[in-house]
Amino acid sequence: MSMDTREFRRALGCFATGITVITARDAAGMPVGLTANSFNSVSLDPPLVLWSLSLYSNNLAAFQNCSHWAVNVLAADQQALSQRFAQTEGNRFGGLDFSEGLGGAPLLEGCCARFECRNETHYAGGDHLIFLGEVERYERFERPPLLYFGGRYRQLGTD
Numbered sequence: 001m002s003m004d005t006r007e008f009r010r011a012l013g014c015f016a017t018g019i020t021v022i023t024a025r026d027a028a029g030m031p032v033g034l035t036a037n038s039f040n041s042v043s044l045d046p047p048l049v050l051w052s053l054s055l056y057s058n059n060l061a062a063f064q065n066c067s068h069w070a071v072n073v074l075a076a077d078q079q080a081l082s083q084r085f086a087q088t089e090g091n092r093f094g095g096l097d098f099s100e101g102l103g104g105a106p107l108l109e110g111c112c113a114r115f116e117c118r119n120e121t122h123y124a125g126g127d128h129l130i131f132l133g134e135v136e137r138y139e140r141f142e143r144p145p146l147l148y149f150g151g152r153y154r155q156l157g158t159d
């Protein structure tokens with residue numbers, strides 16, 4: 001079956017998600033991170049989560065080799081942060097307020113939740129690599145989430 005990529009993307013966009021910024025430290029100790037909506041829960045016991053990273057990402061080696069990565073679940077008022085971490089130009093961490101999590105993975109301020117994960121396994125997934133992580137620490141904050149649906153940012157209870 002040959003597939004129209006644009007139509008396929010539009011169909012996938014019917015699945016509403018939250019937005020995360022996934023962070024780590026590269027081999028040189030520099031913070032790395034990107035916006036991802038492929039995050040999902042996998043298992044409660046043991047506590048496992050997953051997300052997928054494009055094989056074309058500049059951050060591929062950093063995430064393959066780090067000991068831990070952190071999932072920062074963005075709050076409704078963090079759309080600018082989502083855009084910042086989806087752009088290739090500019091220093092994504094410049095002037096940003098963050099603390100160090102397990103393995104030095106940056107923890108962003110103002111999120112809904114943060115999951116600090118041991119970089120457990122990777123699986124080949126076509127043009128992406130699927131990362132499975134074991135959650136070693138997490139935090140939850142009482143803030144509404146930023147949502148993504150139909151290729152647009154949304155908020156709970158609006159549009």
Ligand SMILES: Cc1cc2nc3c(=O)[nH]c(=O)nc-3n(C[C@H](O)[C@H](O)[C@H](O)COP(=O)(O)O)c2cc1C
Binds near residue numbers: 038054
């Ligand atoms: C809403 C949204 C969701 C995204 N989700 C993912 C994702 O799950 N996996 C991924 O590899 N890239 C995803 N991207 C693209 C990355 O954020 C980023 O643009 C890309 O990784 C290029 O930067 P890099 O080469 O520094 O990684 C998403 C972008 C947006 C705007």
